Amino acid sequence: xxxxxxPIEKLExxxxxxxxxxxxxxxxxxxxxxxxxxxxxxxxREYRKIQEKPEEDIIGRKCYExxxxxxxxxxxxxxxxxxxxxxxxxxxxxxxxxxxGEEKHLDVYSFPLFGREDxxxxxxxxxxxxxxxxxxxxxxxxxxxxxxxxxxxxxxTIYQLATVLRQMDLPxxxxxxxxxxxxSRSQHGLKTVENFxxxxxxxxxxxxxxxxxxxxxxxxxxxVLDFHKDYTLKKEMSFVCEVPxxxxxxxxPDYVExxxxxxxxxxxxxxxxxxxxxxxxxxxxxxxxxFNVASISEPISEEEREAIFKRYVTTRKDGSGIGLDVARELxxxxxxxxxxxxxxxxxxxxxxxxxTKQKSQDKMKSGNNxxxxxxxxxxxx
Amino acid sequence: MxxxxxILVIDDDPDLVEALKIVLENKSYRVVSxxxxxxxxxxxxxxxxxxxxxxxxxxxxxxxxLCWQLKKNPRYAHIPxxxxxxxxxxxxxxxxxxxxxxxxxADDYVDKxxxxxxxxxxxxxxxxxxxxxxxx
Numbered sequence: 001x002x003x004x005x006x007p008i009e010k011l012e013x014x015x016x017x018x019x020x021x022x023x024x025x026x027x028x029x030x031x032x033x034x035x036x037x038x039x040x041x042x043x044x045r046e047y048r049k050i051q052e053k054p055e056e057d058i059i060g061r062k063c064y065e066x067x068x069x070x071x072x073x074x075x076x077x078x079x080x081x082x083x084x085x086x087x088x089x090x091x092x093x094x095x096x097x098x099x100x101g102e103e104k105h106l107d108v109y110s111f112p113l114f115g116r117e118d119x120x121x122x123x124x125x126x127x128x129x130x131x132x133x134x135x136x137x138x139x140x141x142x143x144x145x146x147x148x149x150x151x152x153x154x155x156x157t158i159y160q161l162a163t164v165l166r167q168m169d170l171p172x173x174x175x176x177x178x179x180x181x182x183x184s185r186s187q188h189g190l191k192t193v194e195n196f197x198x199x200x201x202x203x204x205x206x207x208x209x210x211x212x213x214x215x216x217x218x219x220x221x222x223x224v225l226d227f228h229k230d231y232t233l234k235k236e237m238s239f240v241c242e243v244p245x246x247x248x249x250x251x252x253p254d255y256v257e258x259x260x261x262x263x264x265x266x267x268x269x270x271x272x273x274x275x276x277x278x279x280x281x282x283x284x285x286x287x288x289x290x291f292n293v294a295s296i297s298e299p300i301s302e303e304e305r306e307a308i309f310k311r312y313v314t315t316r317k318d319g320s321g322i323g324l325d326v327a328r329e330l331x332x333x334x335x336x337x338x339x340x341x342x343x344x345x346x347x348x349x350x351x352x353x354x355x356t357k358q359k360s361q362d363k364m365k366s367g368n369n370x371x372x373x374x375x376x377x378x379x380x381x
Numbered sequence: 382m383x384x385x386x387x388i389l390v391i392d393d394d395p396d397l398v399e400a401l402k403i404v405l406e407n408k409s410y411r412v413v414s415x416x417x418x419x420x421x422x423x424x425x426x427x428x429x430x431x432x433x434x435x436x437x438x439x440x441x442x443x444x445x446x447l448c449w450q451l452k453k454n455p456r457y458a459h460i461p462x463x464x465x466x467x468x469x470x471x472x473x474x475x476x477x478x479x480x481x482x483x484x485x486x487a488d489d490y491v492d493k494x495x496x497x498x499x500x501x502x503x504x505x506x507x508x509x510x511x512x513x514x515x516x517x
Contacts, residue, residue, distance in 0.1 A: 153394070174403050
């Protein structure tokens with residue numbers, strides 16, 4: 001580049017022009033100009049936004065003070081600007097700063113600007129806030145890990161059952177037991193895959209429900225309860241279903257089945273052996289149908305009650321943390337919501353904790369009641 | 382004779398317990414089961430088994446902790462413990478003396494998926510060793 005058209009002059013020229021500054025400020029990429037002593041001499045609007053500081057708190061200050069609150073420059077390994085000052089060439093790096101209790105992942109590119117004697121006069125730092133991208137990558141990694149774990153368990157068991165079948169000369173009755181378990185375990189594996197497919201549809205914003213009028217018991221619950229029957233028997237549990245057999249509901253039966261599957265899987269997995277699982281319904285005369293699944297189990301603490309509906313959150317090591325998140329999204333699509341409340345059980349009835357007296361609670365078994373609602377007036381498609 | 386020996390299987394996967402039960406009962410062992418660590422300890426006290434087959438990742442009480450508890454207790458230390466291991470679990474628990482962390486005091490280890498013949502050989506050997514110890 002010729003001396004008549006020197007880059008720093010050009011930059012000053014652009015920055016000096018109102019239109020040029022407007023463009024730089026309008027960019028969704030942060031740009032900051034530093035002198036060789038790390039003093040910030042100009043920063044665009046996006047940079048101020050990332051740093052969450054007004055212009056007067058940025059200009060003239062050291063970049064390391066602004067980003068990290070340090071009183072000396074960062075190491076060469078950590079700082080792209082420092083490397084650019086040393087090698088007088090472009091450099092790039094990653095900066096993680098904390099703002100408002102949240103980490104921000106910033107990809108940094110730094111470029112040298114030379115003065116008239118070819119001395120390095122300024123460094124331009126271009127900063128891209130890729131926090132969302134990093135979060136997505138992290139989420140995707142966690143999803144892969146969870147999916148692998150969730151699928152590994154049924155596959156390993158199926159493999160184990162099949163190994164015994166293949167290697168041992170067993171009487172027909174024993175072979176049948178093993179075959180039945182392979183079938184049932186495969187079905188559960190398929191349900192897990194189904195959950196992940198729904199989850200990816202939700203993430204892609206492609207999940208649509210097709211509501212139609214159904215008999216909730218006959219068209220959904222009967223099949224779901226039958227599917228889980230084997231598993232309840234293994235823990236000597238049983239279902240108490242109080243959903244009216246003639247209840248008509250406008251919903252997407254396939255997805256309501258998934259909601260019930262996820263809630264019942266948890267109720268069986270975490271419920272106490274030799275107890276009952278309550279599947280109920282109530283009409284409070286408002287805009288919603290109220291459904292619930294309650295089991296005698298270790299009570300979920302108040303702090304965990306909200307968190308368990310977030311994806312990948314599980315209070316138990318054998319849970320994937322996706323089932324309740326999927327259920328919540330499907331319920332939202334039905335205009336409803338889901339929550340969990342502590343409950344007590346007495347004489348075959350499940351009672352919310354707030355309606356039972358403290359004195360009586362000591363004599364009763366406690367548990368968790370998952371309640372979800374579906375809007376009554378969903379439009380049929 | 383080992384044929385009447387009582388074996389306690391502690392694993393949170395009922396299907397896996399069923400598979401082991403079939404393998405062991407086919408060789409005339411008596412099998413009792415538990416599905417978490419807490420229940421496992423209760424069954425040890427209640428059933429007084431001749432051998433324990435123990436999974437490591439268990440709800441309520443971890444299998445490794447249960448193993449330590451049993452081996453530290455003079456009442457149960459003599460019961461041979463055969464630990465079930467999967468690759469993922471090996472990362473977290475050091476099983477063998479050549480590894481740096483403290484070694485799990487189990488008597489033997491068998492990999493999942495379990496080969497029935499391998500399991501039976503190990504069970505036989507552990508019961509035989511245990512009987513020898515009793516006679517001393």
